[in-house]
Amino acid sequence: MSDDNRPPVPAAGPSLHGSPGLARARAAALDELRRAPRAVPWQHDALTAVLLVLAATAMALGVGAWLSIVEVHRLQGRWLPLALLVAVQVVGVVAAIAPGRRSMRISAAALAIVAAVSLPLGRGAGLSSAMPGFACSTSHLAVDLVPLALVLYFVRKFSVTTGRALLAGVAAAATGAMAGELSCGRGWSHVVIHHLGAGLAIAVACALLARARAPRTYAP
Amino acid sequence: MFSTAQAAHFAAGLLPFRFVVRYTSIPTAEPESDDALMARFCDGDEDAFAVLYDRYAPQLEAFLRRFVRDRALAEDLLQTTFLSVVRARGRYTPLSGLRGWIYAIAANASRDALRRRGARPELSFDPALLSDLAPASQDADPTLAASDPNMARAVDQALQQLPPDQREAVLLHKVQGLSFPEIASALGTTVGAAKVRAHRGYQRLKILLAAWENA
Numbered sequence: 001m002s003d004d005n006r007p008p009v010p011a012a013g014p015s016l017h018g019s020p021g022l023a024r025a026r027a028a029a030l031d032e033l034r035r036a037p038r039a040v041p042w043q044h045d046a047l048t049a050v051l052l053v054l055a056a057t058a059m060a061l062g063v064g065a066w067l068s069i070v071e072v073h074r075l076q077g078r079w080l081p082l083a084l085l086v087a088v089q090v091v092g093v094v095a096a097i098a099p100g101r102r103s104m105r106i107s108a109a110a111l112a113i114v115a116a117v118s119l120p121l122g123r124g125a126g127l128s129s130a131m132p133g134f135a136c137s138t139s140h141l142a143v144d145l146v147p148l149a150l151v152l153y154f155v156r157k158f159s160v161t162t163g164r165a166l167l168a169g170v171a172a173a174a175t176g177a178m179a180g181e182l183s184c185g186r187g188w189s190h191v192v193i194h195h196l197g198a199g200l201a202i203a204v205a206c207a208l209l210a211r212a213r214a215p216r217t218y219a220p
Numbered sequence: 221m222f223s224t225a226q227a228a229h230f231a232a233g234l235l236p237f238r239f240v241v242r243y244t245s246i247p248t249a250e251p252e253s254d255d256a257l258m259a260r261f262c263d264g265d266e267d268a269f270a271v272l273y274d275r276y277a278p279q280l281e282a283f284l285r286r287f288v289r290d291r292a293l294a295e296d297l298l299q300t301t302f303l304s305v306v307r308a309r310g311r312y313t314p315l316s317g318l319r320g321w322i323y324a325i326a327a328n329a330s331r332d333a334l335r336r337r338g339a340r341p342e343l344s345f346d347p348a349l350l351s352d353l354a355p356a357s358q359d360a361d362p363t364l365a366a367s368d369p370n371m372a373r374a375v376d377q378a379l380q381q382l383p384p385d386q387r388e389a390v391l392l393h394k395v396q397g398l399s400f401p402e403i404a405s406a407l408g409t410t411v412g413a414a415k416v417r418a419h420r421g422y423q424r425l426k427i428l429l430a431a432w433e434n435a
Contacts, residue, residue: 021295037264219308
C-alpha cells in the first residue's frame with residue numbers, strides 16, 4: 001500500500017498546544033522519518049564497516065606486495081600475530097559500533113592487548129637495517145589512514161564514547177601492524193617503539209577526531 | 221447501526237492487520253507498549269512515532285529546560301533529540317528500555333551542547349523553570365517550596381552547584397521519575413554507579429539547603 005494514501009498524522013495532542021518548540025520538533029522528526037522510512041539496523045552498519053576495513057587492509061597489503069615492500073613469504077612464520085590482528089579488526093569494529101555490550105568491548109580490548117604483546121614477542125633480536133626507524137612509523141601511519149577514515153565515518157553516526165573510539169582506532173591501526181609484520185624484520189624494541197607507538201598514535205587520533213565534531217546522531 | 225468497535229471488529233476479519241490498526245481505533249484497555257510502537261516506528265509508521273512523541277516529548281522538554289536552563293537551547297535540543305531518535309532508531313535494543321534510551325540521547329545532546337558552549341548552565345533565575353523543582357530536595361517540604369519562591373530559588377541554585385553527573389542523576393530520578401536501570405541506561409553507566417551519583421547529589425543538596433535554611 002502506498003504511503004500517499006494514508007491520512008495525515010494527527011496534530012499534536014492537547015498537552016502539546018502550549019509549546020511551539022514541541023510542534024516544531026515533531027514536524028522536523030516526521031520530515032526526517034518520511035525521508036528515510038526504513039530503519040537501518042546497527043548490525044548492517046557493523047557488517048559494512050568490517051567488510052570495508054578488511055577490504056582496505058587487503059588492498060594496502062596488495063599494493064605493498066606489488067611494490068615489493070610487503071614480503072608474502074613472511075606469512076608462514078607470523079601467522080599467529082597476523083590472525084590475532086585480523087581478529088582485532090573484526091571484533092574491534094563490531095564492539096565499537098554495537099550498542100550496549102560492555103563485555104564485548106572489554107573482550108575486544110583484551111584481544112588487542114594480546115595481539116600487541118604477540119608482535120614484539122615473535123621478533124627476538126631481529127635483523128639490522130639501514131633504514132631509519134621512523135620510516136616504519138611513517139609507513140604505518142600512512143597505511144592506516146584509509147581504515148581510520150572508514151571507522152570514523154561509522155562511529156560518528158552515534159554518540160561515541162572515548163573507549164569505543166579507541167577500539168575503532170585500534171582496529172584501524174591493525175592494518176599498519178599487519179603491513180609491518182610482513183615488511184619489517186627488525187627486533188622487538190623497534191616493534192614496540194615504531195610499530196606499536198604508531199598504532200597507539202592512530203588510536204588516540206581516532207578518539208580525538210571522533211569527538212572533535214558533533215556526531216550525526218546522539219544515540220548511545 | 222454499527223458502533224465503531226463493531227465496525228472495527230468486522231473489518232479485522234476481512235482486512236490486512238496493518239490496515240485495520242491504521243484506519244480504525246479499536247479501544248483497548250492497555251496502551252500499546254513502547255516496544256510494539258518502536259517496532260512499527262522502525263518500519264516507518266508515522267502514527268507509531270506520533271504516539272511515542274506525545275508520550276515522551278513533553279517530559280523530555282521539561283528535563284532539557286531544567287538541565288540547560290535556556291529555553292531556546294532546550295527547544296533546539298528537543299529537536300536534535302528526536303531527529304537522533306528517527307535517524308538512529310536502528311540502534312535501539314529493547315534491553316535498554318525506550319525511556320532510558322531517549323533520555324540517553326537527550327543527555328548526550330545536552331552535554332555536547334554545553335561542552336561546545338564551553339560553559340555550565342547559567343545561574344540566572346527563571347521562575348518559569350522552577351514550577352516542579354521542589355521535590356528535588358528530599359527533606360524539603362514540597363508544598364512549602366511550591367508556594368515559596370525563595371525556597372524554589374534555593375533548590376534551583378543548589379541543583380546548579382552540583383557536578384553535572386550528579387545533577388543529571390538527581391533530575392532524572394527525583395524530577396523525571398526514572399528508575400535506576402533507566403538512569404543507568406541514560407547516563408551510559410551501571411545501575412550501581414547511577415545510584416552512587418544520585419546519592420552523592422542528594423547528600424550535597426542536603427548540605428546546601430541546610431546552609432540556606434540557617435542563613
